[in-house]
Amino acid sequence: MLALGLDIGSRTTDAVWLADGEIVDSAVADSGFDPAAAARTLADRRPVDVLVATGYGRHTAREAFGCGVVTEIKAYATGVHALFPEAAGALDIGGQDTKVIALAADGRVLDFHMNDKCAAGTGKFLEVMARALGFTLEELAERALAAPRGVAISSMCTVFAESEVTGLVHRGADRGAIARGLLESIARRTLTVVRNVCTGSPLVFAGGVAKNPAMVLLMREGLAGREVLVPADRGVDAQVVGAYGAALVAAAS
Amino acid sequence: MTTPTDYHPMWDELGLDLPSHDALLAAVGSLYADAYLTQTNRPQAMSYLDFVLSEVHGLRIKELHDFRAAGGKVVGTFCLYVPEEIIRAAGGWSVGLCAGAEFGLEEAERIIPRNTCALIKSFVGFKLARVCPYIAESDLVVGETTCDGKKKAYEALADLHNVHVLELPQMKRPQDLAFFRRELDDLRARLEELTGKQVTADSLRAAIKEVNDKRRALQRIAAARAATPAPISGKDALLATQVAFYDDVPRFTGAMNALADELEARVAEGIGAMPADAPRVLITGTPMALPNWKLHDVIEKAGGVVVGEEMCTGSRYYDKLVPETGETVEEMLDAIAAKYLDINCACFTPNRGRIDDIMRMARDLKADGIIDYALNFCALYEAETFNVEKAAREAGFPVLSIQTDYSAEDLGQLSTRVEAFLEML
Numbered sequence: 001m002l003a004l005g006l007d008i009g010s011r012t013t014d015a016v017w018l019a020d021g022e023i024v025d026s027a028v029a030d031s032g033f034d035p036a037a038a039a040r041t042l043a044d045r046r047p048v049d050v051l052v053a054t055g056y057g058r059h060t061a062r063e064a065f066g067c068g069v070v071t072e073i074k075a076y077a078t079g080v081h082a083l084f085p086e087a088a089g090a091l092d093i094g095g096q097d098t099k100v101i102a103l104a105a106d107g108r109v110l111d112f113h114m115n116d117k118c119a120a121g122t123g124k125f126l127e128v129m130a131r132a133l134g135f136t137l138e139e140l141a142e143r144a145l146a147a148p149r150g151v152a153i154s155s156m157c158t159v160f161a162e163s164e165v166t167g168l169v170h171r172g173a174d175r176g177a178i179a180r181g182l183l184e185s186i187a188r189r190t191l192t193v194v195r196n197v198c199t200g201s202p203l204v205f206a207g208g209v210a211k212n213p214a215m216v217l218l219m220r221e222g223l224a225g226r227e228v229l230v231p232a233d234r235g236v237d238a239q240v241v242g243a244y245g246a247a248l249v250a251a252a253s
Numbered sequence: 254m255t256t257p258t259d260y261h262p263m264w265d266e267l268g269l270d271l272p273s274h275d276a277l278l279a280a281v282g283s284l285y286a287d288a289y290l291t292q293t294n295r296p297q298a299m300s301y302l303d304f305v306l307s308e309v310h311g312l313r314i315k316e317l318h319d320f321r322a323a324g325g326k327v328v329g330t331f332c333l334y335v336p337e338e339i340i341r342a343a344g345g346w347s348v349g350l351c352a353g354a355e356f357g358l359e360e361a362e363r364i365i366p367r368n369t370c371a372l373i374k375s376f377v378g379f380k381l382a383r384v385c386p387y388i389a390e391s392d393l394v395v396g397e398t399t400c401d402g403k404k405k406a407y408e409a410l411a412d413l414h415n416v417h418v419l420e421l422p423q424m425k426r427p428q429d430l431a432f433f434r435r436e437l438d439d440l441r442a443r444l445e446e447l448t449g450k451q452v453t454a455d456s457l458r459a460a461i462k463e464v465n466d467k468r469r470a471l472q473r474i475a476a477a478r479a480a481t482p483a484p485i486s487g488k489d490a491l492l493a494t495q496v497a498f499y500d501d502v503p504r505f506t507g508a509m510n511a512l513a514d515e516l517e518a519r520v521a522e523g524i525g526a527m528p529a530d531a532p533r534v535l536i537t538g539t540p541m542a543l544p545n546w547k548l549h550d551v552i553e554k555a556g557g558v559v560v561g562e563e564m565c566t567g568s569r570y571y572d573k574l575v576p577e578t579g580e581t582v583e584e585m586l587d588a589i590a591a592k593y594l595d596i597n598c599a600c601f602t603p604n605r606g607r608i609d610d611i612m613r614m615a616r617d618l619k620a621d622g623i624i625d626y627a628l629n630f631c632a633l634y635e636a637e638t639f640n641v642e643k644a645a646r647e648a649g650f651p652v653l654s655i656q657t658d659y660s661a662e663d664l665g666q667l668s669t670r671v672e673a674f675l676e677m678l
Contacts, residue, residue, distance in 0.1 A: 056665065073673035097666070109677045111651075114670060 004048040005247025006067075007075060007240070008035050008057030011095030011123055012208070014243040015042040018251050026240045031057070036064045052250035054242055056096070070249050072242055073101055073112050079245030080204045081107030083234045088200025091190065091219070092242070093209035095123040098190060102198040113197045120156040121186040123208045128158055129182050132165045133175050137212070141183075143176035144214040150181030156189065180214070187218035194223065202227035210238035260311045263318060267389040274384045277356055278310060281544045288488060288550045294526045296485055296519065298512035302492050305500060309543070310386050313499060317390040320346060326448045329391030330498075331376060332399055333565050333596065334421050336589050338575060339437065340395075341460035341502070342452040343444035348387050349498030350376055350394070353542030355659040357382030364409045365402075370628040371658040372542060373402045380413060387499070388414065393447050395440065397421050399600040400633055417443045423602055425594055434590040441586070457585045461575045467497060467506045471571035473513035478560045479618050482525020483533070484516040487559020488549045489526070494566045495543040527558040532678040534558065535615045537641060538626035539634045540565035545659060548626055548667075555672045560618040563611045564626075569596050572610075599633035607637065608644045615650050621678040622651040624671070629658050651677055 002024075007014040013035060017025040027045070029038050035057040043051065043065065052068045053061035054075035062069050070078075072092070080090040081103060090101040096119040102110040119125060130140040144150075151173050155161040161182070168178050194203065203226055209215055210230050220228045231238045264274055285306055305313070317327050328340045329350045340347040355371065357378025365377055379385035388394065396407035396418045407418050420436050422429035441452050450456075474493055477484050493509060519525070534557050536548065541564060549559050562568065575592045579585035597607035615623055625641045627634040638654050645652035653674040657663055 056669075071669050071673040071676060073669070074676045109673070112670075112673060112677075114666065114673075 001050070001251065002046070002048045003247050003251035004043060004051045005075070005243040005245065005250055006039050006042065006051065006053045006055075006061060007072070007242035007246060008039050008053060008055040008061055009095050009242075010056050010097075011127075012239065013038040013042060013055075013057070014240045015045075016240050016243040016247045017046065017048065018244075018247040021248075021251065023236070023244065023247075026237060026243065028237070028239055036060050040064065050250040050253060052246045052253065054246040068250065068253060070246060072097075073099060073109060073114070075242040075245035075249065076206060077101050077103055077107060077109045077245065078248050079241040079243075080206060082244070082248055083231060083236060083241070084202065084204050084229055087202055087204045087229070089194070089198030089203045091194055091203060091205045091210075092207035093122055093190065093205075093215070094207040094242075098122055098193070099207075100193050100197040102200070111197055113193050118157070120158060120161075121189055125158050125161070125186070126182075126209065126212070128162055129165055129179075132162050133169065133179060135175070135179065140179050141212045141214040144179040144183050145217065147174065147176035147180040149177065150179075150184045151177045153178070153181045153185045156185065183212070183214050183218055187215065187222055191219070191222040201225075202229050204229045204231070206231050206238045206241040208239045258311060258315075260314070263315060264310075264386060267314075267318075267386055268383060269386060269389060270383040273356075273382055274310075274386075277354070277384045281354065284544055284546070288546045289492070292486055292488065292526070292553075294524075295489060296512060296515045296526070298508065298515045299485075299489050299492075301508040301512070302489070302496055305496050306492070309499070313501075314386045314390060316501065317346065317348065317387075321390065321392070326392045327390050328444070328447075329388050329394045330396075331394075331403070332397045333570050334397050334399060334593055334598070335395045335419060336437065336440075336593055337502075338457065338460040338464050338589055339441055339452065339586075340444060341463065342457040343441065344448040344450035344456070345392075345444060347498075348391065349495075349542070350387050350391070351379040351385035351543075352376040353495075353545035353659070356384060365406055368630050369402045369406070370539070370630045372540065372628055372631075373406045375542070375659065377406055377409065380410065393417060393443070395419055399598060400631070402630070421600065422594070423600065425601060430590060430594055433594050434587060437586050437590050452582060454580065454582050454585070457582055458577070458579070461577055461579075461585060461589070463502050463506070465574045465577065467502055467509070468571040468574055470506050470509035470513055471497060474509060474516060475561065475568065475571065477513065477516035477520055480520040480525075481533075481619065482523070482529040482531070483527050483558045483560055484519035484525060485512075486526045486549075486553055487534070487536070487562070488546055488553055491541060491546065491549055491559070491562060491566060492543075494562070494570055495541070497570065498566075499543070527553070531556060531558040532675045533560045533619055533621045534675075534678075535561045535563065535611070535618055535620035535623050536567075536626055537563035537611050537623060538638075539628045539631050541626075542566065547657070547659065547664075548624070548655065548671075551664070551668050551671050552624070552675070555668065555675055557671070557675045557678075560620055561614050563607070563614055565598070568610065568614060569598065599637045604637065608640055611641060612644060612648050612650075615645070615648070620650065622653065622674060624674070625652060625654040627654070627656050629656050
């Protein structure tokens with residue numbers, strides 16, 4: 001049986017195909033202006049027996065495909081638990097939201113938190129800041145890692161932080177230090193939420209932002225005493241963990 | 254088919270801003286159609302509330318208009334601590350005022366701070382934008398001192414309307430009760446002056462009985478919601494409590510007893526408005542003034558069912574009755590003061606009683622989880638969120654805290670959080 005999980009996010013639409021519980025393929029596409037079309041293009045790649053959608057566009061997918069839906073919380077919890085049965089919690093930083101999930105030993109969601117309105121500190125925030133600094137996302141991470149210390153950034157609002165960054169660049173601050181400062185400020189806020197919601201170890205850091213090695217390093221430093229794992233440890237793209245979870249839900253249905 | 258009555262001349266006479274008011278009614282109408290009329294398996298007796306809602310700015314206003322034309326006085330209130338019994342005993346009618354939709358924000362922010370909760374901003378906005386026919390028909394607004402935002406808003410409102418402020422103490426010691434009792438004397442005097450009628454032992458006794466009967470009918474509806482499957486949606490039950498603030502008392506009581514009869518019959522036959530396996534949610538927190546159905550709608554569209562509201566538009570409104578044993582006006586006012594001061598609002602300190610109420614309701618109504626709801630900038634309920642979360646976890650109830658307002662801005666995130674919570678249950 002071939003099962004497809006689609007995670008239709010604000011920035012990207014991710015797909016994972018499962019056969020007998022094993023990932024046979026995965027893909028990441030731009031959600032663009034028409035997430036339903038992006039989802040359809042991915043779904044049309046191969047005929048599947050069952051499909052479950054998650055993410056911000058899940059209800060659009062339900063209308064388009066008549067498929068089942070689960071929230072990102074359940075999808076990430078399922079995906080993380082399957083990859084790391086020992087995980088006590090999951091942190092997902094995606095395109096426009098941040099989620100922290102506390103997991104029971106059997107993978108059930110015990111508690112969760114997600115940002116309610118503002119996209120501060122998410123993937124979109126990093127994209128905007130990278131652009132303001134003239135970096136690609138990869139360069140942003142590399143330069144932040146190379147910088148000995150960060151410049152303090154006081155704004156977390158995307159718009160205000162962008163002007164703050166522009167101002168710092170104009171005053172001649174080192175761009176790598178600014179990049180590090182930005183990541184440190186995201187890490188600080190994220191760590192507060194992690195500590196409130198999930199105290200266990202190991203914690204799995206997933207979602208697109210988990211592909212940023214500087215963020216992973218900062219989370220590991222901030223959670224000293226706890227193990228922080230990333231999907232790459234199991235050979236899985238951090239960005240498709242939600243789609244993987246949705247595919248597992250589909251396969252079990 | 255009869256042609257609907259055109260109420261525009263009446264609204265014009267009341268000084269409403271007709272284009273804005275039309276826009277408001279259209280918005281509420283489509284909100285209602287989407288939230289309420291899409292429901293299936295509704296009790297038939299809900300047709301009464303559908304009708305009341307369709308005429309909420311029409312026929313009901315006409316009734317108030319005619320009552321006033323015959324010399325009656327209408328008293329507008331924003332809070333359940335203003336005793337309807339005394340208003341009615343003085344020959345007045347009590348109505349809740351519009352405060353449940355985002356309207357007139359810009360106007361409101363000219364006289365109250367931006368960081369004020371949606372409820373207060375809404376009532377000030379409705380008044381300033383001239384779209385609330387209830388305040389236009391109110392000879393007096395009785396405010397209270399239940400939070401700082403309201404206290405200051407009533408000061409601003411007093412420049413625009415006839416306002417009396419009832420001071421509610423912040424603690425529940427004997428001296429606070431004595432103080433509140435004296436406040437009721439002042440309120441009584443103010444109302445007698447307004448209506449030109451005396452509060453007598455007979456009129457007060459009759460008013461206590463009438464208002465108790467209304468609350469008893471709502472208690473029956475609340476009790477029926479303990480059944481699985483729930484015989485009525487949370488949205489419909491919320492509407493009943495919301496309308497309780499506006500409607501003609503004996504007529505509403507009759508209609509709600511008819512609804513309760515139907516719900517009890519449904520329970521006996523095992524008929525539900527929702528599937529038996531729908532996750533059951535108790536909601537607690539800040540009041541949801543008409544037409545604020547946002548959270549209930551999100552929960553029930555996601556497949557959950559709201560089985561109770563520990564709110565001013567919920568159990569706080571109908572759970573407690575005034576003893577009907579008083580002989581004299583003084584005795585009855587004593588009983589009214591004691592009953593109202595016994596309600597557990599977050600404006601009191603300490604407020605352990607509210608936590609006990611929530612846990613008792615969660616058990617009695619067989620809730621699977623609790624959603625704590627606070628309007629942004631409502632410092633009192635936001636602060637009590639910590640106590641609610643702690644007590645819920647200790648008692649083994651999953652809990653989700655929501656802070657929101659009346660706008661649709663956060664609907665996407667709110668739906669995801671609520672759906673994820675329901676998946677957890």
